[in-house]
Amino acid sequence: MPDTTAPEQITSEPIIIISELNKWFGEFHVLKEINLTVKKGERVVICGPSGSGKSTLIRCINRLETHQKGKITVDGIELIDNLKNIDHVRREVGMLFQNFNLFPHLTVLENCTMSPIWIKKVPLAEATELAQHYLERVKIPDLADKYPSQISGGQQQRVAIARCLCMSPKIMLFDEPTSALDPEMIKEVLDVMVDLAESGMTMICVTHEMGFARTVADRIIFMDGGEIVEENDPETFFHHPETDRAGLFLGQILSHGFDE
């Protein structure tokens, strides 16, 4: 269960330390010299044009992608080719995907209980209770017995959030969680994410929802061409971006009505 510290209390204790991270896909240099430190309880939004390496960066944090150079430390554990380390990090880090990736052969409730039962050896009754609690928190307690194919996209993404929370992660990664959703459903997912942010969860979000970024983020990271181009607090980033690249990007997406 995420601790309920007030959002102001970001500790100075770093929980993710990425230093001089480099990654290649074959010949293609996707991530170039990335340095990023995220503190416990901090909410970081990553934005940038398509193909700039945002997804790749956050997927490196739970080792869905392997990096070739540099160092990633999550909660004091370095991500190296050691299965134990990777296992440990994946238990601390939850991840939300653009297309939800619920398990279609399991009911909503089973989606939420399977991982605690099989990975953390939580007894069935306790896991069910936990799942009910989080399904209530994402405001869909009565969908427990439905299958993912029977519920809407927004509801599926909220189940995915509940499924993650059932593993009590310390950090949550979001890879464009709302971009596969219809406008009507975006809000219900963002509401849950805001709620989560307010509970003090450490969050890294890749998103194009600038309204969300503005209200929730402690820091905005702007990426282009595999590099971190600008790193700023939301106020400065949106009103007086320091780099012209970020200015151009903001001009583009804001003029297309992405702003709320």
Added chain:
Amino acid sequence: MTEKIIGKNPLKEWKPRPDLPPPVRDFGLSGWLRKNLFSSAGNTFFTLIGITIIWLTVPPFIQWAVINAAWLGDNRSACDYLLEGEKNGACWVFIKVRLGMFMYGFYPDPERWRVNFALCLLALGALPILTTGLLEKNLRRIVYLIAGAIVCTVFFGPFPGLTAAMFLSAPLLLSFTPLARQIPVRGWNWIFLFTIYPVIAWFLFTGGIFGLPYVDTHQWGGMFLTLVIAGIGIAASLPIGILLALGRRSSMPVTKTLCVCFIELIRGVPLISVLFMASVMLPLLLPEGTHFNKLLRALIGVALFYAAYMAEVVRGGLAAIPKGQYEAAQALGWGYWKMMGLIILPQALRLVIPGIVNTFLGLFKDTTLVAVIGLMDMLGIVKTALADTDWLGFPKEAYVFAALTYWVFCFSMSRYSMSLEKRFRVNRR
């Protein structure tokens, strides 16, 4: 309620149109006939051809198989009138007299109850799995348990009845222990069918302990042998096939190469030659003097052969699972084997149920090939019965009976697979 809100709205009022009934589709029998059978010249033509074919084949067959057939009696003389050419009919008396042989081969008559009993146990043990969703799960198990024990006691006496009761109640009892935390009752059922049941069945079939007379495997035959080979073949080829498919998709080069070679090698040769190899080559490879049962060799041959086919079917299912499923599972902390067993394979296998059952059907019918290494399966026994000088002249009856028996088994498998597909249809993506 909606009207009230809309009424206050200055915009144009919108009212949903009333639902209309769907258009009438059938116009009674004649309408149905006209629409489906005689809608066009071509359609009429094929309908007429179809009717002609049915008219030419079905009535004569019924005449032969039912009306003119000899049903009563228990010796050859009951069928004499058929051979004298007065009537063209089937001599089912022949089948009746030979039925025991067709079912059990040379398994000694007084011991055949053991086979029946083992098959009953199998049916009872598998029933709760095959009929999930009928009753509340523990209640269902208890009903089966009591029914099974009563049936066994009535037919075979208190000792087998007790065996049955113990066998059937074990999964239920285990499900109340702390072990049940992670494996549901149904899981224990599977575990039992794959561990305890084979042991019980083996002792029942061969005997030699508990005062049961010993029956050597070379006396096994008929439908019983067919079921043993097919059952073990099915039970072994699916898990081995799954492992081969996983190996073929693995990123470890050695495992991958081994699996690919095995699959391609086996798929490249006919089953007959695999059976020959198993019966001729295996003894050469094994150390001198190892006694290696003929039946066991056939079993290994059939299981490995069909495992290779199964592997390809399963691989097709695995390929259809999107990468996101693996990523979601990994991100939640699932390791390889648990992820495969609980997240990926359940989805993949459901996708390829038709392919799996297709392979099972092939396996079931290919058990007839074990005749080449001298095992007397159902068809083999039927053939020896034809050579019996007392009963010369009734091959049609024997083959029709054999075909019908195989068909009954295959058709039930196919129906069951359809019901499975239907059950899993909702939880697809």
